Amino acid sequence: MQQRELGWDDAWESTWAAAATDHLIPARITRIDKGGLSVDGAGVSFGRQLIVANKEARDAVVGDWCGLNPDAARIEVRLPRRSVLERRSPGADRDDLALSAKAVAANLDHLLVLQPLDTGVNPARLVRELVIAWESGARPAVVLTKSDQVDATQLAAARSAAAEAAPGVDVVAVSNLTGSGLDELRPLLAPGVTVALLGASGAGKSSLVNALAGRRVALTGNVRESDLRGRHTTVTGQLLALSGGGLLIDTPGIRGVGLWQAWDGLALAFPEVTSAARSCRFEDCAHQGEDGCAAETAVSTERLEQYRSLADELTRLDEQLEVRSRDRQRETNQRARRKAQRRRPRG
CATH class of the missing domain: 3.40.50.300 (P-loop containing nucleotide triphosphate hydrolases)
Structure with missing residues (x-):
């Protein structure tokens, strides 16, 4: 397939020009499985598997645009994602x-x-x-x-x-x-x-x-x-x-639907809650019985309960991530101190 048929447009062309990809060919990832990655748009027949194995390919997913080194059969650049x-x-x-x-x-x-x-x-x-x-x-x-x-x-x-x-x-x-x-x-x-x-x-x-x-x-x-x-x-x-x-x-079927840092998605999925919240008395209103909560009167009970449940889940996730971040920073600091102590002259 040609690049335009794969979704390439002027905006991608501008992104490509800014990515220092003179020696590469733009290609889109069309398949990922245990055998490797398949790409198209780089003179490779649609669906033909091209094995690539380097760090830039590890987090690639279907739909990504990348910079392919055809001689080395290697992905060297992954372009920033639009979505x-x-x-x-x-x-x-x-x-x-x-x-x-x-x-x-x-x-x-x-x-x-x-x-x-x-x-x-x-x-x-x-x-x-x-x-x-x-x-x-x-x-x-x-x-x-x-x-x-x-x-x-x-x-x-x-x-x-x-x-x-x-x-x-x-x-x-x-x-x-x-x-x-x-x-x-x-x-x-x-x-x-x-x-x-x-x-x-x-x-x-x-x-x-x-x-x-x-x-x-x-x-x-x-x-x-x-x-x-x-x-x-x-x-x-x-x-x-x-x-x-x-x-x-x-994409493969998903049995569990785990949310990941999706506050913007939550707001867009519950537009009536987002709209009513602008009239709440407090900016940080949780819509759980606070004085002056506009959402509780404007939104159905079922929808508001769904919103609260998902918001609570996202809040817990944020807290877990914060704890993990602090733990990792503490471990990093401890390793740095131990390294500095080992380098300290004796005597």
């Missing part, structure tokens, strides 16, 4: 030392948040996913999948529940089997525009990828009848070229 989808690393809840962010995809324009209708809309998970989506810098849309498995009344109720959990966000119901609703997503897949999917295993991500691409490009699997939970059919991230010129990033 990045990231979440709290798995296992961080059990080990404070593992507190870190896990990037999933980069340089997105739109993010489709999937909710399967066979199990019904899960508002608690949806609002968490929307916080992550807004924080990424991409524009989210909610996609209700498997609409062929519910009747008109159930579909209307699901749309209403999703719209309530996602104010200001488009809600589209689709069926990968019948093709219903897919045309509503086509405008988001304009040439050079990058769209990613976010959803739990079994939400129909891989099937939607195939439907939008018009061909089989991703593995699909059955949902377990015992608990209606999906199997991980996507095990790696990949960027796919669609026939209409759009670009689609398919």
Whole structure:
């Protein structure tokens, strides 16, 4: 593919010019798995795997633009990201030392948040996913999948529940089997525009990828009848070229949705709380019974409880990170003192 087809534009050209990349070729990462990285835009056929192994490649994700040294088959520069989808690393809840962010995809324009209708809309998970989506810098849309498995009344109720959990966000119901609703997503897949999917295993991500691409490009699997939970059919991230010129990033299903320093995303996911908070008596109002709290009268109880819960989670994360930062600084100071003592002359 040509660079423009991969989303390259004048702004990327300016970034590239400022990155001291005279001896490199701009390329976009299209796939990451255990075998290495695949890139395109550097004279490499789309999807052909190119192994690169150096420090600059370690934190690369699908969608990143990089500077590739084709002679050495090495990524030497990763361009600054315009947007990045990231979440709290798995296992961080059990080990404070593992507190870190896990990037999933980069340089997105739109993010489709999937909710399967066979199990019904899960508002608690949806609002968490929307916080992550807004924080990424991409524009989210909610996609209700498997609409062929519910009747008109159930579909209307699901749309209403999703719209309530996602104010200001488009809600589209689709069926990968019948093709219903897919045309509503086509405008988001304009040439050079990058769209990613976010959803739990079994939400129909891989099937939607195939439907939008018009061909089989991703593995699909059955949902377990015992608990209606999906199997991980996507095990790696990949960027796919669609026939209409759009670009689609398919990501592995995420069982847990761990938030990571997402205060901006929280504000955007709860615009009614953000708006009402401007009229609160105190600037640091927590909306938990304070005198003069405007949010408690302007926002529904359910939405305010969701906001409080997520805000509390982000606050605890900030506190954990602060403790870890102090501990690490203390360890650094102690090592410096021990080193200075060893160098001190005896006598």
